[in-house]
Amino acid sequence: MALGKGALIGVVVLIVVVIAAAYLVLAPTGPAAGGTVKVGLIAPLTGGLAEHGLDMKQAAILAVDEINEQGGILGKKIELVIEDTECNPTKATAAVQKLLTQENVYAIFGEYCSTVTLAVQPSIMEAERLLFVPVSVATKITEQGYKYTFRTCANQWMQTTQNADWVVEHLKPKTAAMLGINDDYGREGLKIWGERVKSKGVKIVAEEYFDKGTTDFTSQLSKIKAADPDVIFVVANIRDAANILKQAHEIGLYKQFVMLGGVTSDEFLKLAGDDALGLVHVSYFEPTTKRKVAREFVEKFKERWGRFPAMYAAGVYDAFLALKLGVEKAGTWDVDKVADAIRSLKFEGAQGLSIYFDEKGQAQTKVLLVQVQKVNGELQRVILYPPEDKQGEYIPPERFKGG
Amino acid sequence: MIVQPIEVIEQVILGLMIGGIYGIIGVGLTMIFGVMRLSNFAHGEFYMIGAYIAFTLVSVMGGDPYIIAPLAAIAVGLIGILINKLLFKPLYEEMKEIKGGAAFYFQDLRFIMLTIGLSILFVDLALVLWGPIPLSIPSSLTEVRVIIPGGLSFSLARIITFIVAVATLAALYTFLKVTKTGKAIRATSQNPSAAMLVGINTYKIYDITMFLSTALAALAGCILAPIYNVYPTMGLDVVAKAFVVVITGGMGNVIGSILAGFLIGLAENLGGLFLGTEYKQVVAFIIMIIVLWLKPEGILGGKK
Numbered sequence: 001m002a003l004g005k006g007a008l009i010g011v012v013v014l015i016v017v018v019i020a021a022a023y024l025v026l027a028p029t030g031p032a033a034g035g036t037v038k039v040g041l042i043a044p045l046t047g048g049l050a051e052h053g054l055d056m057k058q059a060a061i062l063a064v065d066e067i068n069e070q071g072g073i074l075g076k077k078i079e080l081v082i083e084d085t086e087c088n089p090t091k092a093t094a095a096v097q098k099l100l101t102q103e104n105v106y107a108i109f110g111e112y113c114s115t116v117t118l119a120v121q122p123s124i125m126e127a128e129r130l131l132f133v134p135v136s137v138a139t140k141i142t143e144q145g146y147k148y149t150f151r152t153c154a155n156q157w158m159q160t161t162q163n164a165d166w167v168v169e170h171l172k173p174k175t176a177a178m179l180g181i182n183d184d185y186g187r188e189g190l191k192i193w194g195e196r197v198k199s200k201g202v203k204i205v206a207e208e209y210f211d212k213g214t215t216d217f218t219s220q221l222s223k224i225k226a227a228d229p230d231v232i233f234v235v236a237n238i239r240d241a242a243n244i245l246k247q248a249h250e251i252g253l254y255k256q257f258v259m260l261g262g263v264t265s266d267e268f269l270k271l272a273g274d275d276a277l278g279l280v281h282v283s284y285f286e287p288t289t290k291r292k293v294a295r296e297f298v299e300k301f302k303e304r305w306g307r308f309p310a311m312y313a314a315g316v317y318d319a320f321l322a323l324k325l326g327v328e329k330a331g332t333w334d335v336d337k338v339a340d341a342i343r344s345l346k347f348e349g350a351q352g353l354s355i356y357f358d359e360k361g362q363a364q365t366k367v368l369l370v371q372v373q374k375v376n377g378e379l380q381r382v383i384l385y386p387p388e389d390k391q392g393e394y395i396p397p398e399r400f401k402g403g
Numbered sequence: 404m405i406v407q408p409i410e411v412i413e414q415v416i417l418g419l420m421i422g423g424i425y426g427i428i429g430v431g432l433t434m435i436f437g438v439m440r441l442s443n444f445a446h447g448e449f450y451m452i453g454a455y456i457a458f459t460l461v462s463v464m465g466g467d468p469y470i471i472a473p474l475a476a477i478a479v480g481l482i483g484i485l486i487n488k489l490l491f492k493p494l495y496e497e498m499k500e501i502k503g504g505a506a507f508y509f510q511d512l513r514f515i516m517l518t519i520g521l522s523i524l525f526v527d528l529a530l531v532l533w534g535p536i537p538l539s540i541p542s543s544l545t546e547v548r549v550i551i552p553g554g555l556s557f558s559l560a561r562i563i564t565f566i567v568a569v570a571t572l573a574a575l576y577t578f579l580k581v582t583k584t585g586k587a588i589r590a591t592s593q594n595p596s597a598a599m600l601v602g603i604n605t606y607k608i609y610d611i612t613m614f615l616s617t618a619l620a621a622l623a624g625c626i627l628a629p630i631y632n633v634y635p636t637m638g639l640d641v642v643a644k645a646f647v648v649v650i651t652g653g654m655g656n657v658i659g660s661i662l663a664g665f666l667i668g669l670a671e672n673l674g675g676l677f678l679g680t681e682y683k684q685v686v687a688f689i690i691m692i693i694v695l696w697l698k699p700e701g702i703l704g705g706k707k
Contacts (some may be wrong), residue, residue, distance in 0.1 A: 046527065048636040050535030182681050209681035213640035215631040218417045219672040220680045225554075226410045239537045239632055246630070250548070251413070252556030267536045271632055 036077045037333070039064075039323070040099035041316075042110035042120070047086035049237075051267060052112050052312050056135065057082060058305050059313035060109060063320035066300070073327045085111055089119035096120040100127045106333065107132060109319050112312070114138030114156075114185060121149065128335055132323065134315035137261075138184065142362040148339055150361040152322060153315040153351065159261050159282045159367045160189055163233075164196035166369050166385055167258055167280075170394060173197075173230035177206035179220055179244065180235035189235035189260060205229050210240070217244045218251055225253040234259050242271035249275050256280065256397045261367065265310035269372065269379045276372040276379060278397040283368040285314035285351045286383060288391070297350040311351075318349035318363075371395065406676060409553050414672040420561055422668025423568035427623045428641055429648030429660040430572060431616035437592045437655025438612040441491070441511075444518040446620055446645060447638025448525035453479045453621025454628040454637065455533055458540050468540045469563060472625035476618040483617030484610050490517060491613075492606060522638070529635040542629035564626045571622065572661050575615070579657065588612060592655060644687065651691045653701025663702060666690065 041060045043053040064080045072078060081103050083095035092111060099105045100123065107130035111117045117136040121144075124131045131149045133141055137156040142149060154162075167173065176197055180186030186209065194204050206227040208220040221244070224232060232255050234244055241263045248257070259281040269276055287298045287308045297317055301309040309317075326342035327333060346356040352365045370381040371394060382392040432446045456475040457468050464471070494513055547559035579585035590598040591608045599605055624637070631637070648667055652659030667687050674686030694702060 046530060046535075048634070048639075050530060050635070051537065054535055209679075211681075211684045213643075215627075215637070215640060216417075216421055218421075219414055219675040219683065222410065222413045222417060223676060223680065226407060239634060242537075242539070243631060246545070250545075250556065250558040250561065250630075251417075252548070252550070252554065271537055271539050273539070273541070 035072075035075070036079045037073070038079045038081055038103050038105045040081045040083060040096075040103060040105040040108045040110075042083050042085050042092055042095055042099070042108060042116070044087040044112050045082070045084040047088075049087050049112055051238075052135070052310070053084070055265075055310045055313040056110070056112065056316050059301065059309060059316040060320065062301055062304055063317050067320065067324055073324050074331070074333065076333075081105060085113075085116055087111075087113040087116055089116050092116045092120050093123070096123060100124070100129065105129065106335075107323055109134060109316060111136055114141065115183075117141055121146065125149065130323070130335060130339065132319035134319040135312050138188065142360045146361070148335065148361075150319070150322060150342055150357055150363070152319045152349070152355065152363050153284055154261075154365050154367050155362060156185070156188055156260075157192055158365075159284075160192040161196050162367050163258060163260065163282050163369065164193050164200075167231060167233075168197055168200045168202060170384075171231055171256060173202055173256075175203045175205045175227075175229045175231075177208070177224045177227055177229035177232045178204060178234075179206075179208045179210070179217075179224065179232065181237070181240065182209040182211050186235045190233070193233050210236075214240065215243060217247050221248045221251055221253055225251060229255065231256045231258060233257075236262070238263050238265055238268040238271065242268060242276070245272050245275040245279065254397055261311060264370075264381070266308055267310070269381075274379070277374065277400040278395065279372045280384070280394070281370060281372075283311060283370045283381060283383075284365070285309075285311035286368060286370065286381060286389075288380070288383075289389065291348070291352070293348045294350045294352075314350035318351055318355060321347060321349055322355070322357075409555070410676065411673070412553075413555055414676045415669065416555070416557070418669040418672035419665060420557075420565045420668070421672070422665035423565045423572075424623055424627060424664075425644060425648050425668050426572055426661040426664025427568045427619055428645045429652065429664050430575065430657055431619040432645050433649045433652065433655055433657060433660040434588075434612055435616045436649060437657075438588055439491070439609050440595075441514045442518065443616070444515065444642070445521035445525060445638075446616070447640070447642030448522050449479050449483065449617040449620040449638070450624040450641055451529060451633075451635065451638035452482070452525060453624035454540075454633040455529055456621070457625040457628055458533070458538055458633050461540055467544070468542050468625055468629050469544060469560075469567075472567075472622055475625045476622040479621030480614040480618030483613040486521070487610055487613040490521075491609070495606070495609070522642075526635050526639070533633075533635070535635065537632040537634040539632050540628045545629050558630070560629050564630065567626050568623070571619065575619070576657065576661075584608075584611060647687050647691050651694050651701060653704030656701065656703045659701055659703030666702075 043056040044050060045053040060080055064078045068077050085092035085095055099108060108124055109132045112135045114136040117133055125146045125148055133151040134153060139155045139157040142151050178190045178194055180190045206224045208223055210217055210220055234257055236244060241259060257279050261282040261284050263281050264283040322342055325345055325347055326338050330337040330341035343357050346354055349355045355363050355365055357363055366386060368383050369385040370383050372379055373382045383389045384394050435443045453475050456478050457471050460471045461468055542560060544560040545558050548556050549559055550556045579589060587603045588608055590603055591605050595605055648660055648663045652663030670690050671683045671686050675683040
């Protein structure tokens, strides 16, 4: 293309002007006044996990707007700064540096991926800022003795053992197979679950892994099928989980699948369709719950964004609640006093009746166990456990087969 | 653990089915490499766009993705031609002046960066247009199960996908061997300068190659969409494997890529069966390394 030099310069100038104009129009109004406190959210907003980042972002915006509408915290408005990480530790480190030095945030909320949270955690702790972890489940995050780290969701160990205990108690399997993503999340999940059920007399007959980015699981599933287990435990994100269920049925593997909380979303049900029928999995949060705070959260989220929140949204919302209640209880923004105040909180959040933190900053919450069933012709998660939330009875997979 | 014969048979069938897909994606990449002499790092994105176009067409017009697939493939092929004319051609013309017709463009940093940039652009474009949430394209064929005695079961969709892949590869091979255009493509691949001398319009050949390559990738995306899911980064997940197939088969060699596709699909599954599924990925790369070690030009490298 033969563009004249003048035309080329003209085009460049035009682009710069357009970007500058867009920045002026879209940028938040003015720098932080004396009456605002900045907080940061780090989440995967682009890349393969963007779907989950969207939930985190929308819940954070909702929570911050709500806090500001109620007059802020101790009279100060909250300003939210959102940074994309792509679930990449290097990108996240840069984003956190920006939040700490340029934006001078009081607290950081995030991240989705445990590897990212673990990567950025030391620098946030060193800067003596609060870190609220609403999604990452790696047990290690709250096991390192950091005073300013709080996790508002159950960790990997808590959800995996509660899952294993339910399976042993209610399904009474003799043998089990395990399938997981070949990274720290999958390996830790399979190890905890495997040890827990083995200690209760269940035999593990297959342990298979798949790499990130795998779309075809038939070779793993074919091996599991040959081992003929009573129950199959899978650690995977929603995309992989939907494929695993579809492909299992394709090769004629109809067994009871159990999974962790990562698959709790309506998008997963849409993706997996009828192949999800019968699946039992952990859920941190159900929009159908009867609990008051949770109901209000679901309605507000739906009104604002036009869709139901996934469970990651609830964890983020609870993290903002913890910040607000903690600062108000401390009566000051002094970070040490606020950290102490949060440790002594007990509050009703979107995820559950009473959320409180242990001395490590880990929220003590009970997870739900749900089964995907058809209610009035539509796929729904039906709460099986705990008894006080129970919505229906467990249905064995044989009854779903072929229909 | 004792491996039952039926398990081996099942893994072999599944491996060959996946191999057909590796082949069809790899062939497109290798053609661009052989004829246009550039490494198209955005190849996986044409696979992704094909699936998204099929999704959009199915949601607007209805119908089955397997019937829509050729339409989506042609649409993506036209996008391929457009990119060739708008972005690649100016670079070709500039380089031809300096290096002559037989220049090896894949060594040129501008082409590498341009295709990497295109890849990022397309992924983000899909994110904006269709959103981050994975989509599935329903097809009645995924529900139909073909049950083979001995406890084997496959969905009709997967079998059709395999047949389409093999038929397409056969048609492509015939096209390249028999037709005049096919011969011109092969001539350009062997020696662009000589091809130009005998009156072949190499720019037109580049357009056709780009069309075929991107349309094949899109076709693979469409026929796989009902079995897998559709999401913005799906192309990135296949492109690494496509490069392994192309390098193993001999860069620029169509038959080599087809063979390498089946070889790697088969080896991955048998490796997974006997070594453990966590080593599946490793097996593919080990095969590539062994082939490069014994025969650096690839299985069928050197021949066109």
